[in-house]
Amino acid sequence: MIKVEHLTKSFGTLKVLDDISIDYRPGICNMVIGASGSGKTVFLKTLIGLIAPDAGSVSFNGQDIMSMSFEEKKRMRQHIGVLFQSSALFDFATVLENVMFPMDFFTDWSRAEKKERAEYCLERVNVRDAGSKYPSELSGGMQKRVGIARAIALEPKYLFCDEPNSGLDPYTSILIDQLVSELTKEYGMTTVINTHDMNSILEIGDNIGFLYGGKMLWKGDRHTIFHTDCEELRRFVCANSLARNIMEQR
Amino acid sequence: MIRKFLENTGRYALFLKTVFRKPEKWAIFWKQFVTETDKLILSSILLVAVISVFIGGVLVIQTASNMQNPLLDRMYVGYMVRESLVLEFCSTMVALILAGKMGSNIASELGSMRITEQIDAMEMMGVNSAGYLALPKILAATLFSPFLMLLSFVLGIAGGWIVVNLTSIIPLAKYIAGLKYCFNGFYIFYSCFKMSLFCFLISSISAFNGYNAKGGSLGVGYSGTKSIVTSCILILMFDLIVTQVMLY
Numbered sequence: 296m297i298k299v300e301h302l303t304k305s306f307g308t309l310k311v312l313d314d315i316s317i318d319y320r321p322g323i324c325n326m327v328i329g330a331s332g333s334g335k336t337v338f339l340k341t342l343i344g345l346i347a348p349d350a351g352s353v354s355f356n357g358q359d360i361m362s363m364s365f366e367e368k369k370r371m372r373q374h375i376g377v378l379f380q381s382s383a384l385f386d387f388a389t390v391l392e393n394v395m396f397p398m399d400f401f402t403d404w405s406r407a408e409k410k411e412r413a414e415y416c417l418e419r420v421n422v423r424d425a426g427s428k429y430p431s432e433l434s435g436g437m438q439k440r441v442g443i444a445r446a447i448a449l450e451p452k453y454l455f456c457d458e459p460n461s462g463l464d465p466y467t468s469i470l471i472d473q474l475v476s477e478l479t480k481e482y483g484m485t486t487v488i489n490t491h492d493m494n495s496i497l498e499i500g501d502n503i504g505f506l507y508g509g510k511m512l513w514k515g516d517r518h519t520i521f522h523t524d525c526e527e528l529r530r531f532v533c534a535n536s537l538a539r540n541i542m543e544q545r
Numbered sequence: 546m547i548r549k550f551l552e553n554t555g556r557y558a559l560f561l562k563t564v565f566r567k568p569e570k571w572a573i574f575w576k577q578f579v580t581e582t583d584k585l586i587l588s589s590i591l592l593v594a595v596i597s598v599f600i601g602g603v604l605v606i607q608t609a610s611n612m613q614n615p616l617l618d619r620m621y622v623g624y625m626v627r628e629s630l631v632l633e634f635c636s637t638m639v640a641l642i643l644a645g646k647m648g649s650n651i652a653s654e655l656g657s658m659r660i661t662e663q664i665d666a667m668e669m670m671g672v673n674s675a676g677y678l679a680l681p682k683i684l685a686a687t688l689f690s691p692f693l694m695l696l697s698f699v700l701g702i703a704g705g706w707i708v709v710n711l712t713s714i715i716p717l718a719k720y721i722a723g724l725k726y727c728f729n730g731f732y733i734f735y736s737c738f739k740m741s742l743f744c745f746l747i748s749s750i751s752a753f754n755g756y757n758a759k760g761g762s763l764g765v766g767y768s769g770t771k772s773i774v775t776s777c778i779l780i781l782m783f784d785l786i787v788t789q790v791m792l793y
Contacts, residue, residue, distance in 0.1 A: 345665055372671035383666035386658075397670045400569050 296320060297342070297453065297485055302351035304341055311337045312348070313509040321452075321485040324476050324499040328490055329506035330531060335489040336380070338506065339457050342487065343375060344368060355453065373401050376446030376484075378456040378475075382438040384430035384445070390417065391426035394445045401449060416444040420474060436467040440474070447478055454479065454486040460495060472498045493535035496520065505531070560753045563675040564683065577681035585647055585682060585748070586689040590696065592646060593639055597697040600638070601704025604629055609714045619715040623723020626705045628732075635697040636736040637784050640743035643693070644776040647744070648751040651682055652772040655755030656765035664756065679752035683745060690744035691737035698736070735791050742783060747776045 297319040304312040311334045319325040327335050340346040342353050344360050353360050355371065363371060384393050394413035398404060404412070417423045420440040422433075430438055439459060446454060456475060460468035476499040479486040490496065496503065500517035505528045513525045521542050523529060533539040568574035608625045655678060658664050667674035702724060709720045751772035758768040 340665075343669055345668065369671040369673070372669055375669060375671075377666065377669040379662040379666060381662050383662040385663055385666075386661075397672075399573060400670065400672055 296356055297487070298352075298354045298357075299342065300352050300354075302338070302341060302348050302353065304337060304346065304348045310509050312341065315351070315506075315509075315511045317504050317511060317514065319485050319487055320502065322480055322483050323486070323501035324479055325485070325487045325502045325504075326490060326496060326500045327487065327504050327506055328496055328500075328531070330491060333506045334509050335491075335506055336457055339455055339487065339489050343377060343455055344372075373397075373449060374452040376449075376451035376454045378439065378442045378446050378454070378459050380457045380461055382430070382435075382442040384438055384441055386430060388429075389426065390422070390428050390430065390433070390441050393430065393441060394448050396445065397448050412448065413444075416448050417441070419447070419478075420444045435462050436464075436471070439463065439471050443471070443474060443478070447482065450482055452484060454482075454484045456486070456488040458489050458491070460490070460492055465494060468492060468494060469498060475499070491531075493532065493538045497538065507531075556757070557750070557753050560675060560679075560756065561749060563673065564679045564749075564752070566673055566676050568676060568680065569673065573677070574681060577677070578685055581681040581685040582689055585650070585686050586693065589643060589646060589693060592642065593693050593697050594700050596639070596642060597635070597700040598704035598707070600634055601626065601630065601701035601706075602708035604634075604701070605705040605708045605720070606712070606714060619719040620723040620726060622715050623705070623720040624726045625723075626720075627702065627724050627728075630698055630701040631732045631736050635694045635701060636739040636743065637780065639693060639697050640690075640740060640747065640780050641777055643690075643744065644747045644773050644780060647686060648747050648772040648776050649769045651748060651751035652755035652758070652769040653765055655679070655752055656758035656768045659756060659758045660761055660765060675752075675756060679749070679756065682752055683748045686744040686748035687741050690740045694737055694740040695733075698733075735787075738791070739784065739787055742787065743780045746779050746783065747772075750776050750779070 299315060299317050299319075302312050302315040303310070315338065327338055329335050337346060341348050344353075348361070358371070360368065360371065384390075385396065388396065391410065391413050394416050395409045398409040398412060402409065414423060414426065417426060420443050422437050422440045422444065425433060425437060425441065430441070433441065454475070459475060460471050463471065472495045475486065475488065478484070488495070497517050500520070503515055503517065503520060504511045505513040505525065507527045513523055513528045515523065520528070520532060521538075523532075529542070533542060604626045605622060609619070609622045612619070612622060612625075655664070658678070664674045664678070667677065706717075706720065709715060709717050754768040754772040754775070755765075758764045760767075
């Protein structure tokens with residue numbers, strides 16, 4: 296469970312996050328949606344402690360991440376998996392080594408055990424054959440899958456995905472969404488996904504928060520999104536023709 | 546400007562504090578340390594060797610052509626070449642050259658990792674990214690650079706010997722006698738110390754700039770340039786300070 300309370304962040308005079316409060320429950324796909332530049336990435340990075348907020352708090356199972364010491368934060372982060380927009384795979388390592396990287400640091404497993412776990416994770420995301428390749432040799436979709444495999448390597452309690460299907464074709468995007476959703480249920484993780492992709496929202500959006508101008512203007516799920524009175528959200532949803540048709544029919 | 550300088554100095558100090566934290570796992574650190582020693586030191590051997598041989602040769606010709614006075618023994622050519630090499634060329638000049646090679650290598654590597662969120666990914670795993678990425682580089686450069694200085698010294702002398710042999714600009718016996726004349730072993734230590742200090746500055750400043758790179762590929766380029774310029778200025782500044790403190 297993640298609890299966000301009155302989160303505020305400004306860069307100079309620009310207020311990027313304005314008094315945001317929301318709860319994220321485990322086992323479901325929690326989504327942060329909004330147009331490009333609405334503050335989604337800053338929100339996600341603030342949640343995981345990469346950006347310090349000006350005010351407010353973020354607590355993981357009751358522990359406030361802002362008041363943690365360096366060592367406490369380090370321990371906490373071992374339970375967090377992150378899939379970055381750019382996948383952020385390490386160029387200097389092969390796919391297998393990328394997945395083994397967190398195990399090298401935080402387990403005392405033998406090399407054979409680590410390899411076995413890494414291969415299981417790669418198999419789980421359907422890229423087992425790519426183990427010996429370098430990230431630059433993979434397609435965007437495969438890189439995302441490897442990113443997910445690395446994120447779940449230590450069976451994290453929390454999973455954060457920043458636009459997991461940006462730059463992917465619609466079919467691969469849905470596969471990635473389904474994979475994230477399956478893993479969330481399988482591991483009982485608290486998953487937070489940043490996206491502006493309506494297909495993803497309609498596919499796996501169990502708990503959705505709509506960010507606009509730094510404010511969380513609307514909260515709901517993929518079923519209630521079509522009944523919203525929020526004008527900004529309606530505009531956002533109707534930018535997708537499929538969603539517009541559904542909305543018009545209702 | 547002064548405020549910015551103080552701010553950057555403070556951030557650099559904090560960065561070093563994070564870098565010199567105890568590594569999470571020594572086995573991983575040693576693996577990285579060996580890799581970085583190969584990448585930063587061993588791969589620089591050829592560059593240092595080529596430059597040293599040529600500079601040694603050039604120094605012999607220039608010194609000999611400036612010492613035409615018949616009252617001056619030709620032996621002093623060898624002596625002057627040795628002193629020039631050990632006191633300034635093998636540490637300061639080689640460090641300035643390494644600032645370009647090593648500095649751009651470190652800054653661009655860390656800068657690219659920063660802008661592609663690889664450093665963020667490491668941080669999110671709970672890894673001390675500054676320590677994992679920068680500590681092996683800084684230690685490898687600081688501990689093994691004196692060997693580059695010694696290599697440069699030997700090859701500089703050899704370069705001079707080749708020129709003396711090929712041109713007979715001075716008798717070989719005189720060159721060798723000059724090399725042996727009034728040898729002060731402390732100068733070797735002084736030069737090794739300077740080289741170590743300079744390589745610490747190059748590696749730490751480049752790592753700091755690369756680690757904090759911003760703004761895409763342009764930012765990576767800017768961090769590389771900034772690293773080289775800052776390193777060169779600091780090398781010359783510390784050259785003056787160390788020389789005053791250790792030799793006078």
